[in-house]
């Protein structure tokens with residue numbers, strides 16, 4: 001007992017080591033200007049990390065092998081992000097053909113457009129559009145049909161790593177979670193008006209959260225009593241309080257996992273991710289040339305189920321001639337190099353010749 005008290009005193013007295021690392025995202029590394037600090041960047045990548053301000057593309061070789069891009073073709077990257085996949089696909093065009101790159105994020109897509117321009121991919125070969133992939137029919141109407149279409153779903157590392165966007169509970173920031181912060185409502189606003197039942201349903205449907213009821217009750221009670229949940233860490237704290245009944249030994253890990261799932265569920269909700277994916281999948285055969293190819297990378301089971309179902313349905317109706325029999329997974333080596341690849345599933349389909 002005495003020993004324990006002594007230890008607690010010691011613990012309290014300890015001055016926290018502030019470390020040599022920059023304390024916030026904006027100071028973090030030189031990574032926000034990745035092209036300028038190639039050495040720092042390659043060291044982070046070698047250790048299996050993703051440098052802040054950058055995104056490491058997944059299954060690049062598998063996608064290139066499947067598309068077998070030829071000079072003169074026209075492609076669509078439905079989720080431009082950092083432009084990693086797009087720049088590799090542009091290289092395959094060898095200066096002939098065109099790629100349309102869509103994204104809903106005005107902040108990152110402007111940076112990507114500039115970065116790709118500086119790499120030599122100007123408007124003659126690349127068109128970057130601030131557009132939701134739910135509207136691919138509109139894009140194809142202007143551009144014509146595509147030989148290949150890629151969708152790499154979800155969020156980019158730049159979005160996750162930037163606390164101002166509110167995608168992670170690991171850093172303090174506004175509880176926003178919108179890919180386009182200029183449209184729709186933030187996650188904080190969404191929580192403000194939601195009922196306990198609706199929130200519990202959302203957590204189960206979008207993320208299979210096992211403690212959906214407990215978390216929904218804690219969140220809505222706090223708001224009903226006039227409390228505010230407006231920051232990422234604020235929500236994380238309420239989740240912690242809701243799970244206080246879990247034995248101490250398991251609690252920290254349970255709170256971490258539940259927080260991850262709750263943030264995923266809210267992100268899916270405020271960005272209408274299932275609805276737009278549904279529209280995209282529905283319109284896909286109509287924007288592909290005969291023999292055109294589509295590859296989709298998903299990051300959770302809800303997305304993969306939708307892709308699988310749509311591919312099967314269109315194959316049955318004769319619009320796809322071939323679809324991937326099983327999901328394709330990134331190699332173990334890739335998962336080791338990039339931990340964000342671990343949960344990736346890829347599926348592909350080929351438009352029938354008609």
Ligand SMILES: C[S@@+](CC[C@H](N)C(=O)[O-])C[C@H]1O[C@@H](n2cnc3c(N)ncnc32)[C@H](O)[C@@H]1O
Pocket residue numbers: 055056057058078079080081082083084085086102103104105108131132133134152153154155156157179276
């Ligand atoms: C995983 S990242 C793509 C990374 C990219 N493949 C690369 O190599 O850098 C997903 C991107 O898709 C965008 N996005 C998500 N949903 C979208 C939608 N419905 N329409 C267009 N872009 C979307 C996100 O804003 C994000 O930039």
